[in-house]
Amino acid sequence: MARAVARSAAVKGPNAFRTISEAAEAVGAPQHVLRFWETKFAFVTPVKRAGGRRFYRPQDVELLKAIRRLLHEDGLTIRGVQRLHREQGLRGLLGNDAPMETSEAAPPGSGLTRILAELERARSRLDAALAG
Numbered sequence: 001m002a003r004a005v006a007r008s009a010a011v012k013g014p015n016a017f018r019t020i021s022e023a024a025e026a027v028g029a030p031q032h033v034l035r036f037w038e039t040k041f042a043f044v045t046p047v048k049r050a051g052g053r054r055f056y057r058p059q060d061v062e063l064l065k066a067i068r069r070l071l072h073e074d075g076l077t078i079r080g081v082q083r084l085h086r087e088q089g090l091r092g093l094l095g096n097d098a099p100m101e102t103s104e105a106a107p108p109g110s111g112l113t114r115i116l117a118e119l120e121r122a123r124s125r126l127d128a129a130l131a132g
Contacts, residue, residue, distance in 0.1 A: 017047065017055040027064045037067060040078050043085055066093045 012018070023046075024031045034054075038044050044063060046054040056064070070076045070093065076084065084092050 015058055017057060018061060020046075020054045020056070023054075023056040023061050023064065026061050027068055029064070029068055034064060037064065041067065041082065041085070043090065063090065063093065066095070 012022075018026065020031050020034060024034055027034065034044075038046070044060070044067070046056045046060050048054055067081060070081050070084070071078070081093070
């Protein structure tokens, strides 16, 4: 069965819809995790067919890869990813300049480094306000 899935994924074109098993393999996360992320991130919306079968568009797979990177490599929490989406939209999740179809993973820790820099700037502004 797994061999048939892998073979069918290789035959599909780059813009073809993916089943949940194909999407899970591409993202590097189990199927149940993708279903869980749907409950936590309203912007994860695969197409659902009769019987509740999910089909993921290429941009859905790229978004799921970005969520996995943010959670597992950059160290954000689920609430952190939700906040990032609320503040910056899908482009914020995928990277500032990355189009949805070709987002690339950031180096590990880059999200935490950016957040730390923002916190340090905010602390400096607060210190200046309290001192003045």
